[in-house]
Amino acid sequence: MQGSANLNVMIKAARKAGRSLVKDFREVENLQVSRKGAGDFVSRADLASETIIKEELMGARPTYGWTAEESEASEGTDPTRRWIVDPLDGTTNFLHGLPHWAVSIALEHKGQIVAGVVFDPAKDEMFFAEKGQGAWMNESRLRVSGRRKMTDAIFATGLPFSGRADLPETLQELARILPVTSGVRRWGTASLDMTYVAAGRFDGFWERGLNIWDIAAGLLIVREAGGLAEPLRPKADLPGDGEVICANELLFDQFAKIIRNT
Numbered sequence: 001m002q003g004s005a006n007l008n009v010m011i012k013a014a015r016k017a018g019r020s021l022v023k024d025f026r027e028v029e030n031l032q033v034s035r036k037g038a039g040d041f042v043s044r045a046d047l048a049s050e051t052i053i054k055e056e057l058m059g060a061r062p063t064y065g066w067t068a069e070e071s072e073a074s075e076g077t078d079p080t081r082r083w084i085v086d087p088l089d090g091t092t093n094f095l096h097g098l099p100h101w102a103v104s105i106a107l108e109h110k111g112q113i114v115a116g117v118v119f120d121p122a123k124d125e126m127f128f129a130e131k132g133q134g135a136w137m138n139e140s141r142l143r144v145s146g147r148r149k150m151t152d153a154i155f156a157t158g159l160p161f162s163g164r165a166d167l168p169e170t171l172q173e174l175a176r177i178l179p180v181t182s183g184v185r186r187w188g189t190a191s192l193d194m195t196y197v198a199a200g201r202f203d204g205f206w207e208r209g210l211n212i213w214d215i216a217a218g219l220l221i222v223r224e225a226g227g228l229a230e231p232l233r234p235k236a237d238l239p240g241d242g243e244v245i246c247a248n249e250l251l252f253d254q255f256a257k258i259i260r261n262t
């Protein structure tokens, strides 16, 4: 697909950050056996990735606003556009030497996500979409799965960690969905969970307690691949409130009914 100039800037930034992260990831794999662990090192890798992305994006479009995981948000002189960036989604996977993490970059215009890039450098998979132009992974057009039976489908989610208060409701959701599906996965990178729905690898995904930078790009990619995406609680703001439920259009209603318990 012939992308816009903005999309090309985003892809270039994601690739450059990805190269830096891959180098650091090799080091992290070595640090697994050390007693001190890789915590500080990973924080530096995350920051370095954000610095690279910020230089690329703000260098090319200095008037746009900026919202990202590791630095202060800023309003641009163009108040209608902002970059929304997670320089390393799946930080815990990265820290543990698990090769499943991503760089996520979205562009918002007048409150709508108009372009999204999620790059998985470990697998060299570049997922991207622009509003109205379809969704892509490298050279291939993406399409959500065609499964229509819950019993054939697999779903992804995120499980609350570190004593988060939403554990009971998540456990109830799992108790409702596990008996009626082919299974649930917890892979630890929300942006990739969403692109996997877009690619038909997962049939659906739900999670709460996320941040806008975890889901902004994935949201557009799922929708452009023909999937449906809504906030988990119907009146919440998506992506601003950090909760999402998405699936192929054949399963969405059944799936959402079970998860929302309606």
Ligand code: IPD
Residues within 6 Å of the ligand: 069, 086, 088, 089, 090, 091, 092, 158, 159, 187, 188, 189, 190, 191, 207, 209, 210, 214
């Ligand atoms: C995390 C991942 C993970 C999700 C967590 C997020 P981070 O993002 O997206 O899948 O379950 O809630 O915090 O912190 O690695 O950018």
